[in-house]
Amino acid sequence: MASAAASAHIPSTPELCSAARPPLQMHSEHPERKRVLFVTSEFADLIKCGGLGDVSAALPRALSPQHDMRLLIPGYRQIVNSGRPIRIVGQVPGIAALPPCQIGRMDLADGLIVYVLLNHALYERDGSPYVDTHGRDWADNHIRFARLGLAAAEIAAGDAGIQWRPELVHANDWPAAMAPAYMAWRQVAAPSVLTIHNLAYQGLCDMRCASELAIPEAACGVDGLEFYGQLSFLKAGIAYARHVTTVSRRYAWEITTPEQGCGLDGLLRAKVLGNQLSGIANGIDESWHPESDPHLLQGFSVGDWAGKQANAEYVRRWLNLDADGPLFAVVSRLVHQKGIDLTLEVAEHIVARGGRIGVIGQGEPALEAAMADLGRRHRGRIGVHIGFNESDARRLYAGSDFLLMPSRFEPCGLSQMYAQRYASLPIARCTGGLADTIEDGVSGFLFDAPCAAAYRQAIDRALQVFEHPQLLEAMRCQAMRTPLYWRQSVQAYDRLFQRLLSPVSARRALC
Numbered sequence: 001m002a003s004a005a006a007s008a009h010i011p012s013t014p015e016l017c018s019a020a021r022p023p024l025q026m027h028s029e030h031p032e033r034k035r036v037l038f039v040t041s042e043f044a045d046l047i048k049c050g051g052l053g054d055v056s057a058a059l060p061r062a063l064s065p066q067h068d069m070r071l072l073i074p075g076y077r078q079i080v081n082s083g084r085p086i087r088i089v090g091q092v093p094g095i096a097a098l099p100p101c102q103i104g105r106m107d108l109a110d111g112l113i114v115y116v117l118l119n120h121a122l123y124e125r126d127g128s129p130y131v132d133t134h135g136r137d138w139a140d141n142h143i144r145f146a147r148l149g150l151a152a153a154e155i156a157a158g159d160a161g162i163q164w165r166p167e168l169v170h171a172n173d174w175p176a177a178m179a180p181a182y183m184a185w186r187q188v189a190a191p192s193v194l195t196i197h198n199l200a201y202q203g204l205c206d207m208r209c210a211s212e213l214a215i216p217e218a219a220c221g222v223d224g225l226e227f228y229g230q231l232s233f234l235k236a237g238i239a240y241a242r243h244v245t246t247v248s249r250r251y252a253w254e255i256t257t258p259e260q261g262c263g264l265d266g267l268l269r270a271k272v273l274g275n276q277l278s279g280i281a282n283g284i285d286e287s288w289h290p291e292s293d294p295h296l297l298q299g300f301s302v303g304d305w306a307g308k309q310a311n312a313e314y315v316r317r318w319l320n321l322d323a324d325g326p327l328f329a330v331v332s333r334l335v336h337q338k339g340i341d342l343t344l345e346v347a348e349h350i351v352a353r354g355g356r357i358g359v360i361g362q363g364e365p366a367l368e369a370a371m372a373d374l375g376r377r378h379r380g381r382i383g384v385h386i387g388f389n390e391s392d393a394r395r396l397y398a399g400s401d402f403l404l405m406p407s408r409f410e411p412c413g414l415s416q417m418y419a420q421r422y423a424s425l426p427i428a429r430c431t432g433g434l435a436d437t438i439e440d441g442v443s444g445f446l447f448d449a450p451c452a453a454a455y456r457q458a459i460d461r462a463l464q465v466f467e468h469p470q471l472l473e474a475m476r477c478q479a480m481r482t483p484l485y486w487r488q489s490v491q492a493y494d495r496l497f498q499r500l501l502s503p504v505s506a507r508r509a510l511c
């Protein structure tokens with residue numbers, strides 16, 4: 001299944017676990033409290049390949065004071081073997097090529113409830129949620145994730161035997177995007193929301209798979225799931241969800257244009273006309289606190305940079321970097337979207353101007369190899385770690401002066417917000433959520449054209465600021481105040497959920 005191609009890496013071992021989090025505030029007396037099933041393929045406490053994992057760990061928790069938020073996720077090996085007890089609470093039957101599964105329930109230390117879709121053959125494998133240990137898409141991804149979507153619909157229909165039934169289903173990205181479609185075909189009354197974290201990954205498979213996935217024939221046309229001769233999971237979600245959101249306001253507009261619509265812009269424009277598409281920016285998790293983050297060697301705060309310095313020294317030792325020069329960070333999935341090739345092009349310029357570069361990430365094998373080679377050619381000046389772990393990533397955000405993020409497109413981006421919070425000024429392309437969260441010359445540096453020349457100019461502006469300590473200090477302080485925790489976005493999701501669940505909306509859906 002051509003789907004998560006760019007997620008071609010093995011996930012990191014999550015280190016920020018629920019045990020370290022404060023208990024969730026669940027105000028069960030909240031009058032408008034609704035039951036919401038959040039369907040996802042990643043969850044940073046247990047398994048994370050990128051930003052979706054972070055959002056899945058943070059957003060349901062942030063919404064918990066308002067709603068009874070529960071997760072549904074496949075029972076990957078990393079989850080089943082996580083050491084946390086899983087109690088079997090339900091089951092769903094097989095249909096077509098989608099096998100029967102058990103539903104397990106995991107109660108996390110902070111109170112969050114996670115339903116785990118259990119099927120040993122389907123999910124308990126070495127590798128990542130999307131690819132095997134060689135970075136190849138699992139050949140049966142269409143079965144694995146259609147099964148996830150169908151299980152969500154079965155839970156919403158009250159057919160899974162568990163003593164809990166959501167009033168609303170919130171599906172995330174293509175792996176969960178079949179949920180709204182199965183709900184519609186099964187005439188489940190609960191509304192569904194699809195959040196697009198990245199339109200470029202669509203979950204495409206051969207049209208001939210339709211019968212294996214129990215997709216009604218009538219839904220296989222261009223008005224349904226058909227996408228240039230293939231079946232598209234993401235298109236299914238967009239077509240059938242009651243409402244579609246994406247993760248920044250600007251990206252919500254960008255995906256309605258032919259340039260960034262990945263072939264789905266027409267359908268998305270129709271959603272806009274129906275008031276069914278909105279952009280709700282991601283926030284960052286409360287754990288991103290430079291004074292108290294346990295991952296850091298030493299905490300720091302605005303104006304007190306000793307802790308920042310301690311993290312920088314750690315990073316320089318860890319990546320064998322010379323002690324002098326401004327430190328530029330790359331903390332990223334190494335994929336085309338992130339403009340890694342542009343960073344490869346400008347790296348020598350940074351080094352020539354006295355800068356040092358620290359890289360942590362993994363992704364497409366060719367980009368991993370090119371990065372590793374760059375590090376070998378510039379020992380002491382460019383340090384590259386292929387792989388990922390949360391502690392080193394956080395120390396690199398904290399220890400660096402600048403973050404390089406020349407994304408070709410960026411639905412929201414969390415890395416630039418983490419960097420800002422940790423006083424590392426992002427140098428980023430003016431696109432999507434980057435444009436929404438960085439103020440050029442105030443909390444970071446933006447450039448327009450996706451080319452090395454424009455990128456170099458932004459880097460030069462950053463280097464000029466670095467030479468003026470007062471200016472640098474002012475920008476760092478501004479950046480540290482900029483990123484938004486989830487609180488703001490929660491209000492927007494809450495309003496959306498309440499609107500979709502209002503009697504008027506329910507009546508309209510029936511018409």
Ligand SMILES: Nc1ncnc2c1ncn2[C@@H]1O[C@H](COP(=O)(O)OP(=O)(O)O[C@H]2O[C@H](CO)[C@@H](O)[C@H](O)[C@H]2O)[C@@H](O)[C@H]1O
Nearest residue numbers: 049050051052197247332333362388410411412413414415
């Ligand atoms: N190799 C790796 N393995 C594991 N973790 C890694 C990693 N490389 C980086 N990370 C971590 O993953 C997160 C990156 O999140 P981003 O939102 O910046 O990008 P991503 O493209 O993954 O997310 C997509 O979804 C998010 C969430 O909606 C959007 O913000 C974003 O624009 C969209 O592309 C950070 O926590 C970072 O430290």
